[in-house]
Amino acid sequence: MDGDVSIAVKTSAPMAGEPMQDYRQVLKHGIMPRTSHDDAERFNFLYHLNRHVRGPVMAACRNAYENRVEPAFEKEKGRKPKNRHEARKAMLTEPMFQFYSSLRRASMEQRQQAGRWVALSQAEELRERAAAYADDDALQLNPALTTPRYVTEVDHHCMPGSYYTEYMEDDVVNGANYDVGFFSSFGGAxxxxxxxxxxxxxxxxxxxxxxxxxxxxxxxxxxxxxxxxxxxxxxxxxxxxxxxxxxxxxxxxxxxxxxxxxxxxxxxxxxxxxxxxxxxxxxxxxxxxxxxxxxxxxxxxxxxxxxxxxxxxxxxxxxxxxxxxxxxxxxxxxxxxxxxxxxxxxxxxxxxxxxxxxxxxxxxxxxxxxxxxxxxxxxxxxxxxxxxxxxxxxxxxxxxxxxxxx
The missing domain is CATH 3.40.50.150 (Vaccinia Virus protein VP39)
Incomplete structure (x- = not known):
């Protein structure tokens, strides 16, 4: 392809200023865990919380950095922060950054627990529904596989057990959790x-x-x-x-x-x-x-x-x-x-x-x-x-x- 070109790409995640989404709009399929009214509203709350944190609260963090954190750093060091690492460390004692961080971390942990509540409560049913679609040609598992350390050492996205942990034979819980709560983590897609x-x-x-x-x-x-x-x-x-x-x-x-x-x-x-x-x-x-x-x-x-x-x-x-x-x-x-x-x-x-x-x-x-x-x-x-x-x-x-x- 000669030169640079642009293409219109339709994304499924709403941007700032777009209409708010509702969890009931999430794509449903044959293995999606069932959600009650309260489950849906819990995911909706977390979705709105994430948008608020990454919008107005982030803006307040910027204001705090520009008006308190950076001037204080420059007064103490005689210079501005030289890289993003110094800038981040300088923000660690800033109350607004602490507020932002506590909200974001708590919302992710709550999102995982909300998803796990739904998935674990239906674990056996989900396992049976998944088994109905499986066959030896299309699903090739290797129980002897050693999971890499970069996976086992971290619960990615604060998801207990990450992608690989199994709680029973033929388990699908962590897959179901990842799917059912994705809406809240990524802006209501x-x-x-x-x-x-x-x-x-x-x-x-x-x-x-x-x-x-x-x-x-x-x-x-x-x-x-x-x-x-x-x-x-x-x-x-x-x-x-x-x-x-x-x-x-x-x-x-x-x-x-x-x-x-x-x-x-x-x-x-x-x-x-x-x-x-x-x-x-x-x-x-x-x-x-x-x-x-x-x-x-x-x-x-x-x-x-x-x-x-x-x-x-x-x-x-x-x-x-x-x-x-x-x-x-x-x-x-x-x-x-x-x-x-x-x-x-x-x-x-x-x-x-x-x-x-x-x-x-x-x-x-x-x-x-x-x-x-x-x-x-x-x-x-x-x-x-x-x-x-x-x-x-x-x-x-x-x-x-x-x-x-x-």
Whole structure:
């Protein structure tokens, strides 16, 4: 593709100023846990709380930083903070930042407990409903798989047991929890597939005649962002990989109940996909994976994607971007919040690297790189083009797409 172009990307997450959403609008499917009136209103409350915290309370934090925190730092040190880390640490004793942080952390913990209440109360029923959709060909689990330490050491998003913990045989509880409360965590998205929808829209514009036969999605969880791709290419074989058996069982049942029958779920570590043949996939993607894995795992995954990509294949990852000089230290420090207080320890370090260096180290060629931003949970149009992602795009709200052809 010559030059940079823009495409309209319809996202499923409401932006500031858009009408408020209601939990009852959330996409229902055959494995979705049942919710009572009180359950729905609990999720609605948390959704509204999150919007309030990230809107007016965030604005109050900015005011406190500019009028109290930074002047106090400059008075003590004789200079302004030199980076986002100093800015964040300077805010730790600021009451408004403490208020913001306590609200955000509490809302996430409450969201997890609200979801777990619903999922655990229906655990046996959900297990039976999921089993009705399962078959040996479409669900390939590996009980002997060693879950990577970067997963076991962290309850991601404050979700007890993260993606992999099982409470009974053939369990789906953590998958159900992830799905049923997603609305509250991510701004009231009815389909909960904003990035996936964005990737499909980008792909249709970037390669309108591309007809992949095999698609691989790494770190697929319950399939929010893979379902749009599977529906866009119904004749393709679509493989979902994740380390968590509960989320994969739920993923397959969710897809089948939505009439999506071309997805196969495989329990595996993305750093070792030796069960798949060399050059056997036309698209390899991940969505919101990179910020949850370690550098060694990222290097291994990129090498595996190079091995698995067929000639001419597209390999891309959608995730958070870095920073630009146009952003204030306050903005940068606040965008680091999840890394320190929401059990996302790799989110900050991901913003310090150029993801395209990992492509290059794995064997991909510089002149085959491409990018797009923002995709899903971002405003306006997605800008896309050849080469590495420019810093000014990487810093936009929403997700960035880092990619390469082979």
């Amino acid at each position: 009815p389909t909960m597939s904003g990035p996936g929808e964005g990737m499909v829209a980008w792909l249709k514009a970037y390669r309108p005649d591309f007809k992949p036969k095999r698609i691989l999605d790494i770190g697929s969880t319950v399939g929010h962002n893979l379902a749009p791709m599977a529906m866009a290419f119904p004749d393709a074989e679509v493989v979902a990989v994740d380390v968590g058996a509960p989320v994969l069982r739920y993923h397959l049942a969710r897809a089948r109940s939505m009439g999506i029958n071309n997805i196969r779920c495989v329990q595996a570590d993305g750093a070792d996909l030796s069960m798949f043949e060399d050059e056997s996939f036309d698209i390899i993607q991940s969505c919101l994976l990179l910020h949850e894995i370690s550098y060694p795992a990222m290097r291994a995954i990129f090498k595996e994607t190079y091995r698995l990509a067929a000639p001419g294949a597209l390999v891309y990852h959608a995730d958070v971007g870095g920073y630009s000089d146009e952003q204030s230290l306050f903005e940068k420090a606040m965008r680091d919040w999840d890394a320190f207080y929401n059990n996302e320890p790799f989110m900050s370090t991901l913003k310090d690297i150029d993801v395209f260096d990992f492509f290059a180290d794995a064997g991909f060629k510089e002149d085959e790189f491409f990018h797009a931003s923002p995709l899903g949970y971002g405003p306006g149009k997605a800008q896309m083009g050849e080469g590495r992602l420019p810093p000014k795009l990487a810093a936009l709200p929403g997700l960035n797409l880092f990619g390469s052809r082979k």
